[in-house]
Amino acid sequence: MLVTGATGYLGRRVVTRLTERGIPVRALVRREDERAARLREMGARTFVGDLRQPASLHPAVDGVQAIIHAAGVSGHMGRGGNTPRAVDEQGTCALIDLAVRAGSVTHFVLISLIGANFVDQSVHFLAKRRAEQYLRSSGLRHTILRPGTLMADWATAWERYGRRGLYPAIGSPEKRLALVSPDDVAELAVRALWTPGPTSRTYDVTSGERLTPRDVAALYTAAFGRPVHVRTVPVWPLKAGGWLLRPVAPNVAEVLRFLAALGQHEFEGEPERVERDFGVQLTPYREYLIQSRPTARVKENV
């Protein structure tokens, strides 16, 4: 089993789930560092490679039975040429080609992005859409998971929002968020390999809750025992910046367009279909916060 993006927020959770089940894991990493060492401690075999250099992926793909492709560009977009187009689109297509050529791959799980099928104003969504289309036409048995925003675990939420007491809401603070637990997505990616069904499946994955930014700020306020306020960021400056900065700072412009797209659209998952097909119960955010910091105080407060 090959896991790409194994050092990432989602990928390391996939590796954990596989190694806990005693499944041999190859973990793709971009460099030898302490994160790679931690993956080896967990029982994975690490392979150094970069999706922008397909030749570097050969040893990791050679003879592998399944691939969970959780690598992608998120957060920082474009540093050192690591753009959504180069990684999420071209890198993914190159990996798919290698998987086809290897002849041993019986299932390819692609982590895409909710909205990849209809959002047009950001390269990030388009790159994911093109990768999905390439996978569908590859002939490989596959599952495409399109997660909503991955829930911040307790520690991440504290660092990002608790410390500063601010939670950003793009667009309206009353807009419904499309959140999903990263642990649930990791579990679905693993279960996809053994869940019988058609050769080509795609799922929009969210917890199905109707949480708004105000609700999330209230959850954090309770969890951290200090106020977390919503800071509303209107969509129009993001859109304007996305167009104006395009010629001079294309990567920054793409980040702004990506955020504007998140603010403009309401994304719907298919929780009932996901739960039925995979035999899981998707985790509500309150529950996820408790699980990710299971102390009595958080249980009481959240």
Ligand SMILES: NC(=O)c1ccc[n+]([C@@H]2O[C@H](COP(=O)([O-])OP(=O)(O)OC[C@H]3O[C@@H](n4cnc5c(N)ncnc54)[C@H](OP(=O)(O)O)[C@@H]3O)[C@@H](O)[C@H]2O)c1
């Ligand atoms: N985060 C979200 O809310 C969210 C929502 C929906 C979908 N997704 C999708 O879920 C996937 C994982 O997201 P995440 O939040 O776990 O992201 P993350 O924490 O930023 O992890 C991304 C992973 O991809 C690796 N990577 C980046 N560029 C690469 C390259 N050129 N070659 C090989 N590996 C490369 C990174 O390696 P390094 O550690 O070396 O940088 C890291 O392991 C992505 O495809 C993302 O689009 C995320």
